[in-house]
Amino acid sequence: MITSEFERVSLPLADAFTISRGSKETAENVVVRLTDEGGMTGHGAAAPSPHYGETADTVEAVLPDLLDVVESVGDPHALDRVERRTRDRVHDNPAAHAAVSVALHDLATKRLGVPLYRLWGLDPDECPPTSFTVGLDTVDRVREKTADAVDAGYPVLKLKLGTDRDAELLEAVRDAAPDVTLRVDANEAWSPREAVERSRLLAEHDVEFVEQPVPAENPEGMRFVYERSAVPVAVDEAVETLADVPRVADYCDVVNLKLMKCGGLREAHRMIHAARAHGLEVMLGCMIETNAAIAAACHLAPLLDYADLDGALLLADDGDPYDGLDLSDGVIRLPDDRSGTGAEPI
């Protein structure tokens, strides 16, 4: 027996968060709670992105249908049956599906008394550190935010680019953080020729790789960049679900997966394995998310080359209704003393 409820939460950010497509000061998430007959509760959350057709409103609109399936299946361990039936009932809407997936995995592993990563047999010592994202801002503010991130001990930064100030921003970041591992994300802002040109600038600033330099709708442009770029190329917007992996495999080095794009923890596993079959490196990213969602993503970290799971780190102090895993210094510490995802309501 499972009962369910959901609740919209408005998460204030520590700083306005800006990428090449826009800016925001709060993130709207929708929390899902699933409770079994013994009163044990699994928590999950949707962090919808309009770029993938979802808002908090659409999530709230489809969750009753999804949760109806969960309740009618009634077995927290029947992860496959719930996934198959919820997908049959509601197409697309990946963040809403992800909320259900996370809550169900949290509940199932709490019932078994194991942390989520142990359900999957993963090795907690194999987690790469998470990057910390520095959004678009004035050059001075980017320098300041970078210095703060370095002070906080983050060993990997991800810089958002995609304006006519790219060169200045890179310079400011390298000035404030000469030694951090640096990745950049253009969020589709460049043309293929621009991307190749900028890649030389990125290489000069010792950038590890560049994410989604050109629009996802332009695979030939991605291939053009991939063949000429001075730094490795990751795709993000171009890879949403499993069938996308073979499609992008011959024009990128890294795939950036997200629970909120692919619809849940089972699909993320499938995508990671398909990417490995193609010899791709794997990164797991996130939206701006409550710990109720981020904590689950962290349990996948042992399977990753790169983690970008700072979604809850960008929230204002006391801005998250959930306590999560300890990610200080960017180190993903999977708990061995807490079952489930390790996220708990405050």
Added chain:
Amino acid sequence: MITSEFERVSLPLADAFTISRGSKETAENVVVRLTDEGGMTGHGAAAPSPHYGETADTVEAVLPDLLDVVESVGDPHALDRVERRTRDRVHDNPAAHAAVSVALHDLATKRLGVPLYRLWGLDPDECPPTSFTVGLDTVDRVREKTADAVDAGYPVLKLKLGTDRDAELLEAVRDAAPDVTLRVDANEAWSPREAVERSRLLAEHDVEFVEQPVPAENPEGMRFVYERSAVPVAVDEAVETLADVPRVADYCDVVNLKLMKCGGLREAHRMIHAARAHGLEVMLGCMIETNAAIAAACHLAPLLDYADLDGALLLADDGDPYDGLDLSDGVIRLPDDRSGTGAEPI
């Protein structure tokens, strides 16, 4: 804490088993037992195949190294760590690795008190039936064996072909079993042109698909057949591990995976997901195997389109030191009342 032991077992077959490459009357398996500090034991087994470079002797030769890793890791739930370290220690030798993988999964899920399929969240109602294999023999014996299999209620038969009697054997089988679902396996016996020609005969006898019509070493030949065959084409010998999946994806309809080719349950999962990314259908096959190995493979059945898990059904009565799952009528019945794989020593 884990202690380990292994033992070679000689399994007498009910009938001599013949394919296009050769014949045998017993199968040599090597059973692995892993026991935790509480005295709980997980069971697995290797069913080595010389075609993939293994014999019972090679399995016995490498198991001490593999089991040394298992004991030094000492945690039955650390499936990934054991897999990574055993692969680092001993390359190839997939059946030996599979024995360790199965025993460890059996032990881990016994400790959690759940059947193996529930660790993976799979739906026991989604298992396809297993096929029952009719090996090469005289036309009269093939007709008799087919009639026996029909009497036993097997709804799917797999006929071994690859001699100059293919047409007669097909006729005899369809004569004795006009209504069963029929698959055929040529085990690399045909040339590409022969395979295309035979495919018309297969279509006339309502064959569901043909497995490995031409040698695995001839991908262009496989492509030639795939583009011209009158029935769908499966690959078996051509797909061993994860990296093979994208390679074969554009010249087959079905991939036939086996624990004893890929090295274990985690790699099988990865391969299934990679195959799905390419829109391939998935079959799981086996060698001639004790229930200690077959039972674990059965727990993957909900992820399959086609199951060919009759390895223990081909053994003589009382020929298996392990009781397994109930596969009567070819129905794979995953137990909800037994934790682990469900195989138990007699």
